[in-house]
Amino acid sequence: MKRSILLATWYLIAAGIPSLAGAQEVPKIKFEKYTLPNGLEVILHEDHSTPIVTVNTWYKVGSGDEKPGRTGFAHLFEHIMFMGSQNVPVGMFDKELEAAGADNNGSTTEDRTNYYENLPSNALGLALWLDADRMGFLLPTMDKTKLDLQREVVKNERRQGVDNVPYGRADEVILAALYPKAHPYSWPVIGSLADLDAASVEDVSSFFRTYYAPNNATLTIAGDFDSAEAKRLVQRYFGDIPRGPALPARPNVAPIVLAKDTFMVMEDRVQLPRSYYTWPTVRLFDKDDAALDVLASVLASGKNSRLFKRLVYDMQVAQSVSASQQSSKLAGRFEINIVPKPGQNLGSIDKVVREELQKLMTQTITDRELKRVQNSYRSSFLNRVAGVLGKSETLNTYNYMAGTPDYVQEDAARYEGVSRADVQRVTRTYLGRPKIVLTVVPEGKREMMVIANGGVR
Amino acid sequence: MMWHGTSLGAAVLALTGVQSVAIGQTALDRSRPPALGTPSKVSLPPIVTRELPNGLKLMIVEHHEIPIADFVLIVGSGGTVDPAQKVGVANLTSTMLTEGTTTRSSLEIADQIAYLGISLGAGSNWDASTISLHTPTAQMDSALALLADVTLRPSFPQTEFERIRKDRLTNLLQLKDRPTAIANQAYSAILYGSNHPYGRSLIGTEASIVALSTADLQGFYRAHFHPNNATLIVVGDVKPDQVEAKVRTLFGGWQRGTLPSINLAEAPKAGRTTVYLVDKPGAAQSSFRIGSIGVPRSTTDYFALSVMNTILGGSFTSRLMQNLRETHGYTYGARSSFDMRRAAGPFTASAEVVAAKTDSGLIEFMKELNAIRDTVPTLELSKAKRYMQLGLPSDFETTQQIANALVPVALYNLPLDYYNNYVQNVEAVTQADVQRVARRYIDPASLAIVVVGDRKSIEQGLKAVNAGPIMVRDFFGQPVSQ
Numbered sequence: 001m002k003r004s005i006l007l008a009t010w011y012l013i014a015a016g017i018p019s020l021a022g023a024q025e026v027p028k029i030k031f032e033k034y035t036l037p038n039g040l041e042v043i044l045h046e047d048h049s050t051p052i053v054t055v056n057t058w059y060k061v062g063s064g065d066e067k068p069g070r071t072g073f074a075h076l077f078e079h080i081m082f083m084g085s086q087n088v089p090v091g092m093f094d095k096e097l098e099a100a101g102a103d104n105n106g107s108t109t110e111d112r113t114n115y116y117e118n119l120p121s122n123a124l125g126l127a128l129w130l131d132a133d134r135m136g137f138l139l140p141t142m143d144k145t146k147l148d149l150q151r152e153v154v155k156n157e158r159r160q161g162v163d164n165v166p167y168g169r170a171d172e173v174i175l176a177a178l179y180p181k182a183h184p185y186s187w188p189v190i191g192s193l194a195d196l197d198a199a200s201v202e203d204v205s206s207f208f209r210t211y212y213a214p215n216n217a218t219l220t221i222a223g224d225f226d227s228a229e230a231k232r233l234v235q236r237y238f239g240d241i242p243r244g245p246a247l248p249a250r251p252n253v254a255p256i257v258l259a260k261d262t263f264m265v266m267e268d269r270v271q272l273p274r275s276y277y278t279w280p281t282v283r284l285f286d287k288d289d290a291a292l293d294v295l296a297s298v299l300a301s302g303k304n305s306r307l308f309k310r311l312v313y314d315m316q317v318a319q320s321v322s323a324s325q326q327s328s329k330l331a332g333r334f335e336i337n338i339v340p341k342p343g344q345n346l347g348s349i350d351k352v353v354r355e356e357l358q359k360l361m362t363q364t365i366t367d368r369e370l371k372r373v374q375n376s377y378r379s380s381f382l383n384r385v386a387g388v389l390g391k392s393e394t395l396n397t398y399n400y401m402a403g404t405p406d407y408v409q410e411d412a413a414r415y416e417g418v419s420r421a422d423v424q425r426v427t428r429t430y431l432g433r434p435k436i437v438l439t440v441v442p443e444g445k446r447e448m449m450v451i452a453n454g455g456v457r
Numbered sequence: 458m459m460w461h462g463t464s465l466g467a468a469v470l471a472l473t474g475v476q477s478v479a480i481g482q483t484a485l486d487r488s489r490p491p492a493l494g495t496p497s498k499v500s501l502p503p504i505v506t507r508e509l510p511n512g513l514k515l516m517i518v519e520h521h522e523i524p525i526a527d528f529v530l531i532v533g534s535g536g537t538v539d540p541a542q543k544v545g546v547a548n549l550t551s552t553m554l555t556e557g558t559t560t561r562s563s564l565e566i567a568d569q570i571a572y573l574g575i576s577l578g579a580g581s582n583w584d585a586s587t588i589s590l591h592t593p594t595a596q597m598d599s600a601l602a603l604l605a606d607v608t609l610r611p612s613f614p615q616t617e618f619e620r621i622r623k624d625r626l627t628n629l630l631q632l633k634d635r636p637t638a639i640a641n642q643a644y645s646a647i648l649y650g651s652n653h654p655y656g657r658s659l660i661g662t663e664a665s666i667v668a669l670s671t672a673d674l675q676g677f678y679r680a681h682f683h684p685n686n687a688t689l690i691v692v693g694d695v696k697p698d699q700v701e702a703k704v705r706t707l708f709g710g711w712q713r714g715t716l717p718s719i720n721l722a723e724a725p726k727a728g729r730t731t732v733y734l735v736d737k738p739g740a741a742q743s744s745f746r747i748g749s750i751g752v753p754r755s756t757t758d759y760f761a762l763s764v765m766n767t768i769l770g771g772s773f774t775s776r777l778m779q780n781l782r783e784t785h786g787y788t789y790g791a792r793s794s795f796d797m798r799r800a801a802g803p804f805t806a807s808a809e810v811v812a813a814k815t816d817s818g819l820i821e822f823m824k825e826l827n828a829i830r831d832t833v834p835t836l837e838l839s840k841a842k843r844y845m846q847l848g849l850p851s852d853f854e855t856t857q858q859i860a861n862a863l864v865p866v867a868l869y870n871l872p873l874d875y876y877n878n879y880v881q882n883v884e885a886v887t888q889a890d891v892q893r894v895a896r897r898y899i900d901p902a903s904l905a906i907v908v909v910g911d912r913k914s915i916e917q918g919l920k921a922v923n924a925g926p927i928m929v930r931d932f933f934g935q936p937v938s939q
Contacts, residue, residue, distance in 0.1 A: 049522050050854045051497035087487045091783065094774045096490055099840040101847020120847050125491040133487060152786025152811075159741040160789045160809045166634035224497075236485055269739060271630050303567035313564075316620055319627045341627055372571035379574035379593055382525065387854045 026381040026412040029391055031405050032227060038243040039215025042234055043395050043405050045222040047388055053223030055127040056116040056392035057135075058400060060218075061211035063191070064110040064184030064251065064330065072154065072191015073199055075108040077207055079150035081115060082106070086137035090146070093130055100126055110185055111329040112400060118389050121224040125233055132237035135217065138208055144201050151196055158190045166270045167440050173266055174278050177436050178258075178333060184251045185331055213244020220396050220405075223388035253330050256280035258434035265449035265457075268440050272319065273448045275346045276438040277336040277353070281430045284327040284401050290414035291422040292325035292334055292430065297373040298365055298423060299323040299336065299356070304372070306356050307336070315352070317344040329401060334430060346439060346448060347456035354454060360427040364420035377415040381408065499850050501876045502859065504866075505697040509705060511713050512685030516863055517700055518692045520856050526597055526693025527860040528590040530608055531867050533688075534681035535581045536659040537799065538719055541651070543673055545661020547681075549621065550674045551579040551586045556617040558610040563617050566607065575600045579607065583659065583798050585868055586681070591857060594694050598703070605707035611678065613671040625666050636737050637809065639932045640744035640909040643735050646934030647905050648750055648803055652722045655802065683714035688867040692860040721800050724750050727903040730925035732819075735932060736912035742788075743815040743910030744807075747822055751804035751898060754797040754869045760882045761890040762795055762898065767841040768891070769793050769829045769899075770806055774840070776825050777806060785821060787814045795898075799869075804898060812911055816918030819906070823924055826904070829895045832888055846880045907934075 031045045063074045084090040097104050102119035104127075117127040162168040172188040179186035219238070221230055258280060282288050299307045300323035311318035319339045326333050336353065340346055385391050385408060398407035439449040449457045507515040536547045555577065556563045570577050576591040577600070588608055592600035632638045642658065649656030661669070689708070691700050727749050752758065763771075770777035770793025781791035791808035806826065810818035853859050853876075866875055906924060908915070920927055931937045 050850055051499065052851050052854065087489075091774075091779070095840065098772055098774050098844040100493065101496070101844055101849075101851075103848065103851070118851055120496045120850060122494040122496045123847075126493060129487070129491050137487070149783070149786045153782055153789060156742070156786070156809070156811050157789040159811060164636060164741040164809065166631070240485075270634050272627075302571050303564055304571070309564075313620070316623060319624065319631075339631075341623065342630060368568075368572070372568065375574035376571050377574075382523065382593065386523075387858075 026378070026409050027385065028406070029385055029395060029408055031395055033399075033405060036214065036235070036239060038239070038241055039213070040238050040241075041218040041399070042231075043218060043220040043399060044227050044230055045220070045388075045391060045395060046225065046227060047222060047391070048224045050388075051121045051224050052118060052388060053121045053124050053221060053225050054116055054118050054388045054392045055124070055131060056114060056220045056222070056389070056396060057131055058218045058220070058396045059113045059212060060111075060216050060247075060400060061113055062109050062111040063187065063189040065211065065248075066184075066187070066191075068182065068187070069195060070199060070203060071187040071195040072158075072189070073195070073203060073207065074113060075189055075191065076150060076154050076196060076199055077204060078106050078108045078113050078115075079154055080142070080146055080204060081134050081138065083146040083150065084141060085133040086140045087133050088130060090141075093134075096126060096130065102127070108189055109328070110189060114393070114396065116389060116392065124221070124225050124230065128233050128237045131219070132241065135212060135214065135238070136241035138212065139205055142201065142204060142208075147199065147201055147204055151199065154190070155193055155196055158193065158196075162188075162190060167268060167274055169268070170266065170274070170276055170438060170440050173264065174276060174335075174436060174438055177262060177264060177438070178278055178280060179256060179331075183253055183256075185328065209244065210248065214238060214241050215243045216247055218396055218399055220392045220399075222392040222395065251330070256331065258436070261434050261452060262436045263449065263451050264436065264438045265446050266438060266440050267443045267446070270440065270442050272339050272342060273346055273439055273441045273445065274337060274339045275350070275450050276436075276440070278436045278438070279334045279430050279433060281325060281332040281334045282327065283330055283332050286327070286332070288422075288426050288429070289325065289327050289332065291418045291426040292327075292332070293377075294370070294373050294415065294418045295360070295423050295427055296323040296325050296334070297376070298360070298369055301373070301376075304369075306360070307338075307353065310352055310356060311338065311349060317341055317349055345456060346450045347454055350450050351454035357427065357431055360424060361432060364424050367420070370418070370420055370423070374415055374418070378412065381412045384408075496847055497850070499880070501853055504863070504873050506873065507697065507701050509684065509709060511709065511711055512683070513704070513708055513711065514688040514867070515701060515704060516688060516690045516867055517695065517697045518859055518863070519695065519697070520692055520859060521694050523856070524594040524694050525856055526592055526594055526691065526695050527856040528592075528601070528604060529690040529860050529864060530588045530604065531688045531690065531864060532586040532682055533584070533686045533868060534716075535583050535585045537583045537654045537721070538681070538717070539654060539657070541657070542665065543669060544657045544665045545625070545659070546669060546673050546677045547581045547586060548660050549625070549666075549669060550677045551581040551588075552621055553613050553618060553671075553674055554579040554588065554607045554611045556621065557612045557614040558606045559612050560610065561606060563614070566603070569599070569603055573599055573603075577603060577607070581659070583655065583802070587864070597695075601703055601707060608682070609708070609711055613674050613678075615671055618671050618674070622666055622669075625661060626663060628660070629663055629666070633932060636740050636742070636744045636909045639735060639737065640746045640807075640907055643733065643909065643930055643932060643934035644746035644748075644805065644905065644907040645803065647733050647907060647930065648748075650725050653724050654721065655724070655798075655800070679714075680717055683716065684708065684711040685713050686716055690860050690863045690867060692863070693856045724801060727900075727905075730902055730904045730906065732906045732908060732919055732925050732927045733930045733934070734912060734916060734919065734927055735907065735909040735930050735934075737909050738911055738913070740909070740911045741812060742809040743812055743818070743908050743915055744809055745818065745822065746907040747806045747826070747904055748793075748804040749898075749900065749904055750801050751795045752797055753799060753801050754865070755799075756797065758894050758897075759797070761886050761894040763845065764838070764841055764883060764886045765829065765833075765891045765894050766793055766795055767845060768833055768837060769825065769895075772841070772844055776829065777808070777822070780821050780825055781808055781810070781818060785814075785817070787811060787818045787821070791822075812914055815908065815910060815915040816922050819908075819919060819922050819924055823901060823922075826899055826901050829899060830892065830901075833891050835888065838886075838888055838891060842883050842886065845883050849876070849879060
């Protein structure tokens with residue numbers, strides 16, 4: 001989130017792909033993984049198709065590791081990582097990289113923080129020198145000026161992405177209602193303006209000492225390089241960075257069970273209201289995670305999906321419908337959002353939503369519906385392991401979330417294995433439970449709020 | 458100054474290999490960046506061109522790493538040719554291509570796309586209408602047949618059009634929620650006025666969308682969708698002869714046609730620098746769009762302008778980003794761009810600035826727009842050139858990236874070796890070139906400064922900056938009574 005948002009474009013693979021006959025197989029990504037004595041995990045994937053290389057470092061810390069009152073800190077810290085370190089004066093991090101033809105960025109989620117450089121292959125050493133310097137030697141030149149400056153930048157990032165955007169504050173209202181107060185996912189990654197103001201230089205130092213150590217990081221290099229040479233460079237730049245103290249245990253959370261449906265309303269400067277339905281579900285790679293992904297597509301992906309076809313295509317009472325299973329390391333949630341057409345009533349739309357969910361609970365989907373979703377997922381896996389940046393992110397994701405980088409075929413197989421009965425079962429199990437319904441309404445229009453049993457206030 | 462010459466010098470020397478420290482053979486000295494080897498010589502893939510008897514041109518690039526192919530069919534007419542009373546017709550025409558053909562309904566097309574696991578979509582910009590297909594080669598025959606069907610046999614069903622019409626009208630209503638969209642809309646209307654197409658809306662207005670009919674869309678389609686006005690870009694795991702044979706079978710019957718001539722109105726002459734204030738009560742940030750009418754894609758100053766803009770606002774280390782974000786913290790990002798089209802598109806410097814620093818933000822924008830007219834230091838120039846030159850290979854990694862890179866080659870008749878000469882064309886840009894184009898195309902005395910924000914809290918500050926007279930405009934850039 002320099003430094004921003006999650007990597008959005010995952011593309012196609014390059015090396016080591018078996019030939020296709022009929023349905024494509026998802027190719028393995030060949031890799032080598034080892035650990036330095038100081039605890040730094042290293043993952044190498046050679047792909048010589050284009051003379052570029054990605055260096056992608058994951059630190060196993062995210063907004064879920066923050067303390068209440070200091071929300072947004074993990075992301076603010078991410079910004080400070082670009083402000084120079086002992087041997088890299090302020091501003092030179094980016095200048096060195098751009099002069100070498102590189103692009104670089106970072107991003108923060110609830111679970112992890114990443115930093116990547118995408119460079120011409122001759123510049124691999126430069127990226128490793130820069131990344132090692134900020135891993136080992138950030139604090140000597142850390143000061144309040146750097147913190148204050150990036151605090152202002154981040155507050156503007158929040159304004160640009162949340163406060164000055166229609167419906168921008170909906171997510172944080174939902175998270176606060178869905179999770180208990182101390183739950184690591186109960187606050188947004190970007191944090192609140194007040195908490196950002198409260199962050200001190202001492203917070204920066206102790207956060208760095210706690211989490212930014214080689215034994216809490218994974219360094220993945222993907223692209224056009226020689227593994228033996230890369231290992232030598234990694235040893236040279238990272239080998240003598242001391243191991244940090246033992247890490248605090250990541251919070252352990254109990255599954256969320258809501259006692260009853262909760263209906264909420266929030267006013268915003270918008271032309272049209274928008275309803276948000278949220279159910280607590282399961283974490284990433286849980287046995288029901290893939291079936292919930294399929295359910296989301298069956299509901300709202302494409303013109304033939306259940307809710308889109310009914311509300312947007314046939315009845316034309318809604319402008320947009322979306323559904324998603326959003327799963328992270330510790331927990332997940334299923335969300336449906338609907339914007340009505342002008343003059344249409346979210347209460348009447350709510351009745352249709354409940355009818356459609358009821359159908360999915362009582363009857364299985366058609367074979368065609370399942371095949372459409374599975375075929376689209378199969379293609380998307382090819383796309384996911386495309387460019388070297390996408391592959392480095394994929395390897396890191398599996399390494400951290402599934403316990404091994406070697407998981408792309410297993411991941412793809414999850415979707416092939418979903419049955420029509422599974423989709424029915426997860427609809428019953430998770431969407432039959434109590435939920436949170438938030439309606440964002442135009443200022444002064446609280447009567448547009450969705451309430452129980454398909455009405456509005 | 459933006460940075461310290463000595464440090465950047467080290468980076469540049471490292472790149473040219475002048476430093477002689479060999480990695481791994483001496484004790485580790487972390488105080489200096491490592492010497493880098495010579496960048497790989499970039500050879501971009503050859504483009505094979507073919508032409509069908511009906512005039513349809515093919516540009517094919519073989520890329521065999523993955524069993525996948527990307528197709529982009531470009532029809533060389535877009536929103537620029539929309540009649541003034543029918544703005545949005547090009548855009549609606551391309552939208553309707555996937556809403557029904559003589560052999561498939563809208564829902565059948567959507568079902569096929571998902572079932573095949575492909576992406577297929579149509580859209581348009583000022584200069585072109587495009588249909589893009591991304592497909593595994595295992596599904597390529599079915600996917601290409603679908604591409605041909607929506608391109609050649611759209612039926613513009615009335616019921617689907619009525620649905621799309623409502624969708625567009627609602628989109629226009631929702632646009633009022635987004636200050637950034639309001640700023641873009643007001644900026645182009647103010648720069649070009651309503652007599653020039655670029656001053657109008659690509660997606661249409663409420664009035665035009667209400668008035669348009671499927672007959673208008675069919676009219677646009679019949680006038681412009683000719684094979685002799687089209688190029689099909691193909692990149693992927695294909696052989697040129699094979700793909701040409703398939704394309705001949707599917708597109709060979711497409712009938713050649715006569716293209717209407719286009720007479721673009723003259724763009725208005727720029728006046729003296731004026732601040733156009735658009736009120737968005739309660740806005741947490743002020744959206745800035747500052748600039749003037751720039752250049753067409755055919756400009757001979759293309760490379761000089763690209764280098765100059767990289768320095769001004771085209772990269773993270775550019776002056777605007779470093780000043781407004783990294784020095785002052787007024788914004789999450791500031792940038793500039795030249796949008797080059799068949800005719801001269803806008804030059805725009807932009808940022809979303811925290812409301813309380815609206816006046817300070819404007820002062821810094823004006824500083825940089827003045828300073829870029831001075832001589833650019835050598836090291837800053839070489840950094841920008843290297844960023845452009847050495848970053849080129851990363852735009853040619855995937856089939857979709859390569860296909861996208863070929864679109865301007867096809868659309869603006871660039872030479873086929875354009876990217877092979879790119880590095881040397883960037884290299885040829887001198888300090889004098891940068892200064893010449895900065896002075897020619899950026900005139901601080903003649904800028905439109907559009908600010909969308911909370912008028913009651915920002916107007917006084919803007920007035921005090923005294924960059925120019927303040928005019929209050931509405932969301933469409935039109936005068937409002939004050």
